[in-house]
Amino acid sequence: MTLSSTRRALAIVLGLSVLASPSLAAQRTLLNASYDPTRELYQEYNAAFAKYWKGKSGDDVTVRQSHAGSGGQSRAVIDGLRADVVTLALAYDIDTIAARAKSLPPEWQSRLPNNSAPYTSTIVFLVRKGNPKGIKDWPDLVKPGVAVITPNPKTSGGARWNYLAAWGYALKANNGNAAAAERFVGQLYKNVPVLDSGARGSTITFTQRGLGDVYIAWENEAYLALDEFGADKFEVVMPSVSILAEPPVAVVDRVAERNKNRDLAEEYLKYLYSAEGQAIIARHYYRPRDAAAASAAKVQLPDIELFTIDEVFGGWKKAQAEHFNDKGIFDKIYKP
Amino acid sequence: MAPKRTFAPIAESPKIRIGLVLLSLIYILFFLVLPVVVVFTEAFSRGFAHYLEAVTEPDAQAAIKLTLLVAAIAVPANVVFGVAASWAIAKFDFVGKSFLITLIDLPFSVSPVISGLIYVLMFGGQGLIGPWLDEHDIQIVYAVPGIVLATVFVTFPFVARELIPLMQEQGAEEEEAARSLGASGWQTFWRVTLPNIKWGLLYGVLLCNARAMGEFGAVSVVSGHIRGFTNTMPLHVEILYNEYNLPAAFAVASLLAFLALVTLVAKGILELRYGHELAPVHH
Numbered sequence: 001m002t003l004s005s006t007r008r009a010l011a012i013v014l015g016l017s018v019l020a021s022p023s024l025a026a027q028r029t030l031l032n033a034s035y036d037p038t039r040e041l042y043q044e045y046n047a048a049f050a051k052y053w054k055g056k057s058g059d060d061v062t063v064r065q066s067h068a069g070s071g072g073q074s075r076a077v078i079d080g081l082r083a084d085v086v087t088l089a090l091a092y093d094i095d096t097i098a099a100r101a102k103s104l105p106p107e108w109q110s111r112l113p114n115n116s117a118p119y120t121s122t123i124v125f126l127v128r129k130g131n132p133k134g135i136k137d138w139p140d141l142v143k144p145g146v147a148v149i150t151p152n153p154k155t156s157g158g159a160r161w162n163y164l165a166a167w168g169y170a171l172k173a174n175n176g177n178a179a180a181a182e183r184f185v186g187q188l189y190k191n192v193p194v195l196d197s198g199a200r201g202s203t204i205t206f207t208q209r210g211l212g213d214v215y216i217a218w219e220n221e222a223y224l225a226l227d228e229f230g231a232d233k234f235e236v237v238m239p240s241v242s243i244l245a246e247p248p249v250a251v252v253d254r255v256a257e258r259n260k261n262r263d264l265a266e267e268y269l270k271y272l273y274s275a276e277g278q279a280i281i282a283r284h285y286y287r288p289r290d291a292a293a294a295s296a297a298k299v300q301l302p303d304i305e306l307f308t309i310d311e312v313f314g315g316w317k318k319a320q321a322e323h324f325n326d327k328g329i330f331d332k333i334y335k336p
Numbered sequence: 337m338a339p340k341r342t343f344a345p346i347a348e349s350p351k352i353r354i355g356l357v358l359l360s361l362i363y364i365l366f367f368l369v370l371p372v373v374v375v376f377t378e379a380f381s382r383g384f385a386h387y388l389e390a391v392t393e394p395d396a397q398a399a400i401k402l403t404l405l406v407a408a409i410a411v412p413a414n415v416v417f418g419v420a421a422s423w424a425i426a427k428f429d430f431v432g433k434s435f436l437i438t439l440i441d442l443p444f445s446v447s448p449v450i451s452g453l454i455y456v457l458m459f460g461g462q463g464l465i466g467p468w469l470d471e472h473d474i475q476i477v478y479a480v481p482g483i484v485l486a487t488v489f490v491t492f493p494f495v496a497r498e499l500i501p502l503m504q505e506q507g508a509e510e511e512e513a514a515r516s517l518g519a520s521g522w523q524t525f526w527r528v529t530l531p532n533i534k535w536g537l538l539y540g541v542l543l544c545n546a547r548a549m550g551e552f553g554a555v556s557v558v559s560g561h562i563r564g565f566t567n568t569m570p571l572h573v574e575i576l577y578n579e580y581n582l583p584a585a586f587a588v589a590s591l592l593a594f595l596a597l598v599t600l601v602a603k604g605i606l607e608l609r610y611g612h613e614l615a616p617v618h619h
Contacts, residue, residue, distance in 0.1 A: 031562060039579055066562045067575075079460035080470070081478040081560045101461055200578045228580045258473070 026059045030264055031255075033083035035070035035157050035247070036200040037221040041284040042087070048280060049271055053264070061264060069198035070157025077101065077252065084256045084265040087249040089157020089199075091115070092316035094250050103254035117246035118272035119286035122306055123158075123165040125237040126206065126215040126222040133213045137240050138169040141214060142187040149212035150192055151202040153324050157247070158199035160324060162216040165243040167323075168312045172241060186333035195334075207234070218245070219301065220285035244306040375593045378586035390576075390584035391591060398564040399572035399588070402480070406555075406568060407548040410487040414544050418495025419537070423529070426503030427511065437500070443492045451489050452557025455482055478560030483568065486554040491544045498540030499533055502615040506532055535610035539603065546599040550592060 034042060046063040053061045066073070066081065070089035077083050078101045088094055091109055098106045109116045127135050133146050141148050151159035163185065170184035171177070193211060196202040199221055206215035207225050214237075217225075222236045249269050256265040271277050278293030287301055288294050294301070313319035323329045348356075380387055390396060421440060425433055443451065459476040460466045469476060476482045510532070514524040530537075552570040559566045567575060569592055576585035607614065 036578075064562050064565055066560055068561055076478065076560055079456050079462060079477065080466060080475065082475065204578060 027062070028059055028261065028264055029062045029064060030085065030261055030268060031064045031066065031083045032085050032087055032268070033066045033073045033077055033081055034087040035073060035089040036067055036198040037158065037203075037218050037224070038087060039065070039067050039200075040224065041220075041281065041286065044284070045272070045277065045280050048276055049268055052271060052276070053267065063268070067200075069151070069155040071155045072197065077103070082255045082259070083252055084259055084261045085249065085251050085269060087247070089245070089247050090160060090316060091246070091248045092320045093157060094248055095317065097252065103252050104250055105253070108250045109248060112249065112269060113273060114289050115246055116248040116250055118249060118269075118277065119247065119281045119288055121219050121245045121247065121286050122242045122304070123161050123216060123245065124219045124222050124242065125239060126217045126225055127213065127235050127237055129233055129235060131235055131237065135214050135237055138166060141166070141216075142184060142191065146191055146214065147193050147212040148188060148191040149202050149206045149215040150195070151199050152195035152197055153330055155197045156199055158218050158221070159195070161218075161243055161245045163323065163330065164309060164313060164319060166216075168243055168307050169239065169241055171312065182329060182333065189334045223285035238302055238304050241305045241307065244308045372593055372597070375586055375589050378582060379590040382583045386583055387587045390587035395564040395567070396572060396584075396588055399567045399569045400591070402483070402567065403549050403569040405480070406484050406487050407545055409484050410491055410548045411541060411545050413488055414491055414495050415537070415541060417492070418499055418540060421496045422499035422503050425500050427508045440493050440496050443490050448490055448551065448553030449557055452486050452554035455485055455558050477558045478562075479566065482558035483555050483566060486558045487548050487551055490551050490554050491548045494544035494547060495537065495540035498536050498543070498615055502533055502536040505615070535606060535613040536615055539606050539614055542599055542602055542606070546596060549595060
C-alpha cells in the first residue's frame with residue numbers, strides 16, 4: 001500500500017467513524033406489536049410521539065412496528081417476540097400473554113384509563129358501490145347468494161369482534177334465545193367463501209381481489225378503504241346494532257425492563273390519551289375517548305346502538321372459552 | 337411398389353408435435369412471461385422516480401440488506417456442507433448412507449411453514465431451550481439468527497443434491513490416482529476434485545442463492561415482521577401490498593424478479609456450455 005492510499009484509507013475510516021459516532025442525544029428504540037388495521041394509525045402516531053419525546057427528554061426515539069392478526073401477535077410475544085408494548089385488538093389476547101408468558105401482571109388492564117383502551121371502534125359493513133345486494137342490516141348477510149368476507153376468528157381479533165357482533169344481534173332479535181343465535185351465525189358462516197388470517201388480508205380480498213358482496217369490517221378499516229379506493233367504489237353500511245370494540249394497550253413489563261425502556265414505553269401509551277394522540281386516533285377513524293378530539297379532527301362517526309362484550313357475553317374470557325377455543329361453538333358451526 | 341411412408345413407432349405425427357409445442361408455449365406465456373411483465377409494468381406505473389424512491393426508502397434498504405446478509409451466510413454454509421456431504425456419499429461406503437441422502441432431501445419434502453415452526457418450537461419463549469436462551473439474553477427467533485437458520489434449513493439440499501450424482505458419476509479413480517502419487521487429502525481436493533465439480537457446484541450455488549433470497553414461508557414464521565429490522569425482501573413486498581402501496585410492492589418485487597431472471601440466464605449458460613460437466617440429470 002502506498003503512502004497516499006494509506007492516508008486515503010485512514011481518511012475514509014475517520015470520516016465513517018465521525019458519521020457513526022453518537023451525537024449527544026441518546027438514540028432509543030421501542031417495539032410496538034400491534035394488530036393488522038392499525039398500521040396507518042401508528043405510523044402517524046409514532047412520528048408525533050417521537051417529536052413529543054424529543055422535546056421532553058432530548059432523546060431520539062425510533063418506534064418499530066410489527067403487524068399481524070391479533071391472536072397471532074399474542075402468540076408471537078409469548079414465543080419471544082420482544083415487544084416493549086402490545087396494542088392488540090382485544091383484551092383476551094393480552095390476558096393470554098399475562099397467563100402464559102407471565103411477562104406482565106394479570107391486572108394489567110387497570111393500569112391505564114378506560115380499561116387500557118385509548119380508543120374504541122365497532123363493526124360495520126363495507127359493500128360495493130350502489131349496494132347491489134341491498135344489504136342494510138345483519139339479516140341480509142344470511143340470505144342465500146350473498147358472499148360474506150370476514151377473517152378467521154382463530155387468528156384475527158377483528159374476526160372475533162365480527163362474530164360476536166353478529167351473535168349479539170341475533171340474541172337481541174330472538175329475545176335471548178342462544179340456539180337461534182347459533183343457527184343465525186352458522187348460516188352466516190355458510191356464506192363465507194374464505195377466511196383470511198387477519199383483518200387486512202380480508203380487506204385486500206374484498207377490495208383488490210373483488211371477492212364477496214359484503215365485508216364485515218372494523219369501522220376504521222372500512223373508512224380507510226373508502227379513502228384508499230375512492231367513495232365511488234365502495235359504501236359503508238351501518239347495521240342497526242353492533243358491538244363496542246375496545247382494543248387495549250399494555251406495556252410488556254419484562255421486555256420493557258430488559259430493554260431499559262419502561263419510562264419510554266409507559267409514556268408512549270399515556271400519550272395516546274393526550275389531545276394530540278386522540279386527534280390522530282380520530283383522523284384514522286377510530287372513536288377517541290375524548291369527544292372534543294373527534295370534532296377537532298372533523299371526523300364524526302355515526303352514532304349507532306352498541307352493546308358491550310361484558311353485557312352480552314360476560315367478558316372476554318367466557319366468550320373466548322365458549323365460542324373460539326378448540327371444540328367451541330365456532331368449531332361446531334364452521335366446517336370448511 | 338413404392339414403400340409406404342411410415343413413422344418410427346415412437347415419433348408423433350407433425351400435427352401432434354406442433355400442437356404440443358404450442359400448448360407449452362401458451363402455458364409458459366400465461367404462467368411465466370405474463371406475470372413477469374405485469375410485475376415490471378406495475379413497478380414502473382408511477383414513473384421511474386417513484387420506483388427509485390420505493391427501492392431506496394429506509395425500510396426497503398433494510399430489507400434488501402437483510403436479504404443479502406442472510407444469503408451471504410446461508411449459501412456458504414450450505415456450500416461447505418454440500419461439498420462435504422456429497423464427498424462422503426460419493427467417494428466412500430458406509431452404513432446408513434441412503435438414510436443420510438434421505439435426510440438431506442428432508443427440507444424439500446417438508447412444508448416451509450413447518451420448517452419455520454420447528455425453530456419457534458425449539459428456540460421460542462415456550463420452546464425446548466427457549467427459557468435457557470432467554471435467561472442468557474440470547475435471541476434467536478424473531479431476530480436475524482432465526483431468519484438465517486430457517487433459510488439455511490430450506491436451502492440445505494440444493495448444493496448437495498447437485499453434487500452427489502455428479503461425484504458418483506465421476507467415481508473415485510482420479511482421487512485414488514492422486515493419492516497413490518503422493519498427494520495429501522487437501523491437495524487431492526483442491527487439485528482434482530474441485531476442478532471436476534466446479535461447474536456443478538456453481539449451478540448448485542445459483543439455485544441455493546435464488547431460494548435463499550426468495551424464501552417466504554419459513555422466514556415469515558420466524559421473522560416477527562418488524563419493519564426495517566426483521567423483514568426480508570419477500571416479507572417487505574407483502575407488507576407494502578397489505579398497505580395498499582402496490583407500485584412500491586411491485587418495485588421491490590421487480591428486484592426479486594430481476595434476480596430470478598439473472599439466475600435463469602446464468603443457469604441456461606451453465607447448462608449449454610458446461611452441460612457435460614454437470615450432474616447427469618441436466619444432460
